[in-house]
Amino acid sequence: MMYRILKRENLNDTVTRLDVYAPYIAKKALAGQFVIVRANERGERIPLTIAACDRKNGAVSIIFQVVGATTMELNEKQEGDSVADFVGPLGTPTQLDGLKKVAVVGGGVGCAIALPVARALKERGAEVTSIAGFRNRELVILEDEFREVSSRFIMMTDDGSYGEQGNVCMPLNRLLEAGERFDEVITIGPLVMMKFVAKTTEPYHIKTVASMNPIMIDGTGMCGCCRVSVGGEMKFACIDGPDFDAHLIDFDEAMKRSKTYAPFEAQAREKHCNLYKKERN
Amino acid sequence: MSKFNMRPDKNPMPTQPPLVRNKNFEEVALGYSEEAAIDEAKRCLNCKNKPCVAACPVNVNIPEFIALAVEGKFEEAYEVISRTSSLPAVCGRVCPQETQCEGKCTRGIKGEPVAIGRLERFVADYHNQRSEQKTRAVVGNGHKVAVVGSGPAGLACAGDLARLGYEVTVFEALHTTGGVLVYGIPEFRLPKTIVEKEVQGLKDIGVKFVTDAVIGRLFTVEDLKSEYGFEAVFLGTGAGLPRFMGIRGESAKGVFSANEFLTRTNLMKAYQPDSATPMFPAKRVAVVGGGNVAMDAARSAKRLGAETVYIVYRRSEQELPARLEEIEHAKEEEIEFLFLTNPVEILTDAENNVKALKCVRMELGEPDASGRRRPVEKNGSEFELNVDCVILALGTSPNPLMKRTTVGLETKPHGEIIADENGRTSIEGVFAGGDVVTGSATVILAMGAGKTAAKAIHEYIQSE
Numbered sequence: 001m002m003y004r005i006l007k008r009e010n011l012n013d014t015v016t017r018l019d020v021y022a023p024y025i026a027k028k029a030l031a032g033q034f035v036i037v038r039a040n041e042r043g044e045r046i047p048l049t050i051a052a053c054d055r056k057n058g059a060v061s062i063i064f065q066v067v068g069a070t071t072m073e074l075n076e077k078q079e080g081d082s083v084a085d086f087v088g089p090l091g092t093p094t095q096l097d098g099l100k101k102v103a104v105v106g107g108g109v110g111c112a113i114a115l116p117v118a119r120a121l122k123e124r125g126a127e128v129t130s131i132a133g134f135r136n137r138e139l140v141i142l143e144d145e146f147r148e149v150s151s152r153f154i155m156m157t158d159d160g161s162y163g164e165q166g167n168v169c170m171p172l173n174r175l176l177e178a179g180e181r182f183d184e185v186i187t188i189g190p191l192v193m194m195k196f197v198a199k200t201t202e203p204y205h206i207k208t209v210a211s212m213n214p215i216m217i218d219g220t221g222m223c224g225c226c227r228v229s230v231g232g233e234m235k236f237a238c239i240d241g242p243d244f245d246a247h248l249i250d251f252d253e254a255m256k257r258s259k260t261y262a263p264f265e266a267q268a269r270e271k272h273c274n275l276y277k278k279e280r281n
Numbered sequence: 282m283s284k285f286n287m288r289p290d291k292n293p294m295p296t297q298p299p300l301v302r303n304k305n306f307e308e309v310a311l312g313y314s315e316e317a318a319i320d321e322a323k324r325c326l327n328c329k330n331k332p333c334v335a336a337c338p339v340n341v342n343i344p345e346f347i348a349l350a351v352e353g354k355f356e357e358a359y360e361v362i363s364r365t366s367s368l369p370a371v372c373g374r375v376c377p378q379e380t381q382c383e384g385k386c387t388r389g390i391k392g393e394p395v396a397i398g399r400l401e402r403f404v405a406d407y408h409n410q411r412s413e414q415k416t417r418a419v420v421g422n423g424h425k426v427a428v429v430g431s432g433p434a435g436l437a438c439a440g441d442l443a444r445l446g447y448e449v450t451v452f453e454a455l456h457t458t459g460g461v462l463v464y465g466i467p468e469f470r471l472p473k474t475i476v477e478k479e480v481q482g483l484k485d486i487g488v489k490f491v492t493d494a495v496i497g498r499l500f501t502v503e504d505l506k507s508e509y510g511f512e513a514v515f516l517g518t519g520a521g522l523p524r525f526m527g528i529r530g531e532s533a534k535g536v537f538s539a540n541e542f543l544t545r546t547n548l549m550k551a552y553q554p555d556s557a558t559p560m561f562p563a564k565r566v567a568v569v570g571g572g573n574v575a576m577d578a579a580r581s582a583k584r585l586g587a588e589t590v591y592i593v594y595r596r597s598e599q600e601l602p603a604r605l606e607e608i609e610h611a612k613e614e615e616i617e618f619l620f621l622t623n624p625v626e627i628l629t630d631a632e633n634n635v636k637a638l639k640c641v642r643m644e645l646g647e648p649d650a651s652g653r654r655r656p657v658e659k660n661g662s663e664f665e666l667n668v669d670c671v672i673l674a675l676g677t678s679p680n681p682l683m684k685r686t687t688v689g690l691e692t693k694p695h696g697e698i699i700a701d702e703n704g705r706t707s708i709e710g711v712f713a714g715g716d717v718v719t720g721s722a723t724v725i726l727a728m729g730a731g732k733t734a735a736k737a738i739h740e741y742i743q744s745e
Contacts, residue, residue: 024499024500025499028498028499038456042550042555042556042557043557044549044557044558044559045456045549045558069557070557073557084456085456085492085493086493087454087456087493087494087495088495088498088499089498089499090495090498217541217544217545217548217549217558218454218455218464218544220454220455220495220521220680220682221521221522221680221681221682222464222521222522222523222540222544222680223523223538223540223541223544224523224525224537224538224540224541225537225538225541227525227531227532229532234525234527234531234532239680239681239682250532253532253633256534256632256633257532257534257633259534260534260535260561261559261561264559264560264562265559268557268559
């Protein structure tokens with residue numbers, strides 16, 4: 001099967017958005033679900049969360065950061081090109097029922113995944129506070145879109161080059177300390193960030209949900225590679241998640257597991273970069 | 282020339298030398314020559330009561346095909362097998378013959394049974410190598426059937442229905458068709474070209490295949506019926522959900538389900554240098570379990586460069602559920618067997634890498650529900666196995682996705698879909714067969730269930 005790329009947009013130097021023609025997925029996908037993508041034949045299967053769906057035009061958007069060989073390959077795709085496989089919608093949709101007041105906390109490219117959740121909440125009439133964190137001003141993505149769906153929007157950068165300086169936990173903590181209460185906090189971003197968001201909300205007993213993005217192969221419950229310890233129980237992110245109770249997730253274990261193939265990935269990245277340089281020369 | 286060959290032993294199967302093949306992924310068994318096949322076929326006594334036929338899950342008429350092989354009529358022999366089996370080249374390679382046909386062979390009473398599996402394989406390969414795919418034009422009957430899963434059950438069901446004139450669409454969740462034949466069984470035991478040939482054969486008679494289609498998510502079973510006009514749906518989704526032991530350390534880096542390990546090698550071809558899918562660089566591996574999947578994982582690990590590979594099995598050698606041939610091949614390939622040994626904990630370092638597998642010795646006590654003697658822990662027998670990788674081959678359960686997304690589909694506690702002897706489920710027009718009904722079993726049982734369901738689907742649609 002081949003899936004055509006309808007539109008491509010560079011959100012910043014390392015983050016790309018691709019709108020892929022997959023009308024059946026577009027018809028079914030809900031916030032929080034993901035797709036498995038294989039850029040080319042012989043390529044790796046990687047999970048990417050669905051960033052948006054255009055049901056009318058059959059387009060499913062993915063937003064990814066170029067971090068390794070496979071995302072580099074994907075990033076070489078232009079409008080009109082195709083990806084080899086595009087499987088979904090996978091995973092359990094984010095549970096939004098009954099939520100009236102929610103904080104959505106996104107970090108880096110995780111904001112791309114947090115946005116559809118914030119949007120779905122807004123569409124259901126919930127009051128959304130969005131906190132988005134980036135390393136610096138150059139890396140900021142989707143600010144306008146976030147502002148549009150949020151009743152309050154807080155921008156954070158690590159170096160203070162835009163918005164407030166600091167990490168996403170700081171404004172969250174400030175709000176909680178000031179007596180602000182949320183039905184739920186939903187956090188999507190780097191594991192270490194989600195871990196500390198969970199620590200921030202824990203003393204206030206506010207239900208906190210994290211969207212996990214572990215290594216996967218099939219994405220359908222077959223390999224067990226994506227297992228996450230949640231409250232001491234083994235869960236598969238692909239079918240039981242990707243959302244789990246952040247106060248119960250063993251983030252330290254997840255961080256270690258995410259590095260299983262680090263040496264291989266570094267090597268593949270190197271190899272791919274060299275190939276790319278050669279082609280351009 | 283005498284009519285029968287009365288030698289007590291089977292004609293040996295030519296193989297790649299063990300210490301050569303444990304470094305490559307080429308097929309281990311090379312197949313009989315025509316002469317060896319005829320010579321072996323002559324060992325069959327053509328018994329009147331045909332115990333082998335009764336012991337075959339799909340009742341292949343074994344003496345009949347072997348009698349034709351004796352005369353060198355291999356195409357005719359293939360036709361005989363094809364009457365009841367959809368996947369002869371596959372079953373000849375992966376069936377546990379010693380507990381089925383060959384286990385009941387009269388020649389096995391004094392000596393070795395006739396090598397029925399090897400003969401089946403020879404006949405099927407002979408056919409596949411020589412015959413052009415004969416595309417028999419089938420007159421369509423205008424009825425649409427959906428088959429979910431392209432493993433042995435789905436392929437068999439799709440083939441039989443297509444030959445009856447049904448318009449069949451097979452939905453496959455992965456990017457490649459074949460199910461467990463592709464992601465589970467390694468190339469060195471079942472070359473993937475054989476599976477491709479089977480799928481191509483079905484395409485030639487009009488079966489449509491849709492890959493990347495996770496039923497339950499992309500389309501529900503209800504969608505297939507009401508929105509897309511399929512009059513019946515066959516669920517052959519297999520048993521893909523891996524089991525873990527529930528011991529400490531299973532989340533460590535270097536611990537894999539056999540499914541993950543085999544999917545990386547077989548489906549994603551991680552053993553080939555140009556594959557983008559990474560493989561864990563294990564040096565000392567413990568595979569827990571004693572079935573075919575455990576043997577496949579152990580032998581794959583060896584081929585991927587592991588220096589030492591153990592099979593850790595809690596019962597004794599007699600209880601090993603794997604095919605005899607796989608056990609023999611594994612031993613020849615220097616896989617080390619630790620019988621009556623049970624893991625109790627996976628020990629890790631500060632970075633959560635596997636450091637060792639802590640085990641206890643077992644002894645056999647009274648028979649349990651399965652009739653096998655129950656292994657009992659020996660007090661104070663704990664020891665550590667120095668490994669950097671643990672692969673768990675403990676069996677699999679059906680994927681819960683189908684149950685979670687199909688309203689009214691009844692299942693057993695472990696997730697097996699409840700179906701009657703014809704494959705009918707609790708939902709009208711929805712049939713199921715293979716591992717998703719029985720729990721992990723064999724290719725031939727799944728194929729047989731697919732064929733049975735095809736017949737039931739035909740009757741169901743014709744009676745509508």
